[in-house]
Amino acid sequence: MWSIVRGRGSALGAAFGALLVAVLLVGTLPGSAAAATSNLAIYLPAVGGSCMYVTAPPGKTLSLTWKNASGVVKEVAAIPTGVGDPMYCSAKNVIAVGDKIKVRYGSHSHKLIVPYVTVGVNRITNVIKGTGPAGTRLRIECGGSPFGQFEPCQWTKAVTISSQGKWSARVPFDLFGGWTMSAKWHNAYGDEVYYETTVPYFAVYLGNARFEGVTTPLDSATVTVADSTMTPKGSGSAASGPRVGSFAGKLRDAGGQLVTVAPGDFVSSSVSKGASFFVPQISATATAGDDHVWGQCELTSSYNGVFVELYRNGRLLGAASEGMNDGSFDFNFRHVFPKPVNVRVGDKILVKCIQGEGDFAVKVIFAS
Numbered sequence: 001m002w003s004i005v006r007g008r009g010s011a012l013g014a015a016f017g018a019l020l021v022a023v024l025l026v027g028t029l030p031g032s033a034a035a036a037t038s039n040l041a042i043y044l045p046a047v048g049g050s051c052m053y054v055t056a057p058p059g060k061t062l063s064l065t066w067k068n069a070s071g072v073v074k075e076v077a078a079i080p081t082g083v084g085d086p087m088y089c090s091a092k093n094v095i096a097v098g099d100k101i102k103v104r105y106g107s108h109s110h111k112l113i114v115p116y117v118t119v120g121v122n123r124i125t126n127v128i129k130g131t132g133p134a135g136t137r138l139r140i141e142c143g144g145s146p147f148g149q150f151e152p153c154q155w156t157k158a159v160t161i162s163s164q165g166k167w168s169a170r171v172p173f174d175l176f177g178g179w180t181m182s183a184k185w186h187n188a189y190g191d192e193v194y195y196e197t198t199v200p201y202f203a204v205y206l207g208n209a210r211f212e213g214v215t216t217p218l219d220s221a222t223v224t225v226a227d228s229t230m231t232p233k234g235s236g237s238a239a240s241g242p243r244v245g246s247f248a249g250k251l252r253d254a255g256g257q258l259v260t261v262a263p264g265d266f267v268s269s270s271v272s273k274g275a276s277f278f279v280p281q282i283s284a285t286a287t288a289g290d291d292h293v294w295g296q297c298e299l300t301s302s303y304n305g306v307f308v309e310l311y312r313n314g315r316l317l318g319a320a321s322e323g324m325n326d327g328s329f330d331f332n333f334r335h336v337f338p339k340p341v342n343v344r345v346g347d348k349i350l351v352k353c354i355q356g357e358g359d360f361a362v363k364v365i366f367a368s
Helices: 011-016
Strands: 003-006 023-027 041-044 051-055 061-067 073-080 085-089 100-105 108-113 118-122 127-131 137-142 156-160 166-170 180-186 192-198 201-205 210-214 220-226 232-239 246-250 266-269 276-278 282-287 292-297 303-312 315-322 328-332 348-355 359-366
Touching: 041 108, 073 085, 118 180, 118 192, 127 180, 156 166, 201 220, 201 266, 210 220, 210 266, 220 246, 232 246, 276 359, 282 348, 282 359, 292 303, 292 348, 303 328, 315 328
Parallel strands: 041 192, 201 359
Antiparallel strands: 003 118, 023 085, 041 051, 051 085, 061 073, 061 100, 100 108, 118 127, 127 166, 137 156, 137 180, 180 192, 201 210, 210 246, 220 232, 220 266, 266 276, 282 292, 292 328, 303 315, 303 348, 348 359
């Protein structure tokens, strides 16, 4: 199944979009837009985010007029420029496909209409594709692994959108669930717009009816569960959010009662072809005295590693990946990758036994 996203941000956008107040910051505009030869240019690190950069001469005051696709004014602002190119962030509006963003000073003006670009990833074939304005250019960029990575991913590929408005590229590495990819649209004026997608996946929790994951934004996903004899136990569906496409829900039987997931159950989801696995046994222990988390993921035919997360007061503070080929793991959380932390009594630990192309069976424990 293709995960399609219409107007989402890059990894940069995740940080920029988190700002909750309108603010002007002065900094250096990243990417090629900083070197654009046009007098004015607009850089959007996240469609669906709240921030934008403007390439402009120093010592000016820019007039910003921001309208939606129907021409309704979303925001008007005055933006002073300093030594570098200013970043403007809104407290109440997000950038959407079709928005008309106009900046002006004196007799100079520039307008960008946020283009309609879709980005889809097939995690089985490792092909990324989508649609966009015919004849325009995209640069496909790899984002990041959900399990951390020692070095930033450097792979990029330039593509031209066909006369039919379609584009595609084959990624030369395995795109498993949770990985992020982005497509940067750009034009001759130096405008740049980022669209990002997350490779779909789903997760179930042992001893719980909960499921979650990522799929096509503003869509829905279904998860089903059967026992070891393949007799149906229950299912659940949930709507996905507008940016990342996250979803979460509960499994219920035909009578509406909650259904807990048990080892040996067979679970599947609509998020991708082949998104299914037999739920493994998971054992785990966490001790604050020596900062260790250890245990065992049952070595099923779909086992593909382990990822352990540590939460304190609802915040993700530590994470460790790897695990032995036999499914065992033993982490000293003071010395782990990608997020070392000291373990404290009461810390919430999520042990995620990775299955297949990036789906999860999850066990929750607490440090003692």
